[in-house]
Amino acid sequence: MSTLIGRKIGMTGMFNEQGVYVPCTLIETGPCTVVQVKTEDSDGYTALQLGYGSGKDRNVNKALGGHLSKAGVATPKLLREVRTFDAANYKVGDVISVGDVFTVGDKVKVVATSKGRGFQGVMKRHHFGGVGMQTHGQSDRQRAPGSIGGSSYPSRVFPGTRMAGRMGGEQTTVRNLQIVGVLPEKNVLIVKGSIPGAPNSIVEVVRMPKA
Secondary structure, three states: OOEEEEEEEEEEEEEOOOOOEEEEEEEEEOOEEEEEEEOHHHHOOOEEEEEEOOOOHHHOOHHHHHHHHHHOOOOOOEEEEEEOOOHHHOOOOOEEOHHHOOOOOOEEEEEEEOOOOEEEOHHHHHOOOOOOOOOOOOOOOOOOOOOOOOOOOOOOOOOOOOOOEEEOOOEEEEEEEEEEEEEHHHOEEEEEOOOOOOOOOEEEEEEOOOO
8 A cells, every 4th residue: 555645734844964954745644544445356456445534424425425334434525546456455444544654765746736826827827938128119018928820821820839828726746755754643744845735735645666
């Protein structure tokens, strides 16, 4: 098992052994409850369905309520399926905590939804540099995108042309983040660097294989 569901708490910092200040992110990782075990014989692949957090029964429909009742677990805030090769080592109702999966020094990747930035222009969205030379007759074109296509040929705009539009709010993955601290009693993971998403957003932490 190498994946747990968690919640981004926020950022902090700590000094390492060399006295260098290192920015870090706090992630409340788990505990996650095993709601369903999928095997090769029954489902064609091996995976675990994990429940994270505490949800409300009134927000659950009959189908999901029957699924949770069959498993005999409390209503979670979030359900997520995680592929794993050692699913046979777990059973429904098992609780997996941060100390069971991660140790200091591990490299992880974090999958989360980035902050939504709304409708943005090309300079912020695509890092355009602007036309410059504002003293040469450029009165209001400093942040404009410029030409987007030919007139007589090809007489159209090619798909994928970088323009203004909605920015953020997309699934983003950051890899090779190092774990610098594990607090099992608080279910908190301390990761070096920053991760996507706003505070209190749901994240997925995956331990990467060692080289």
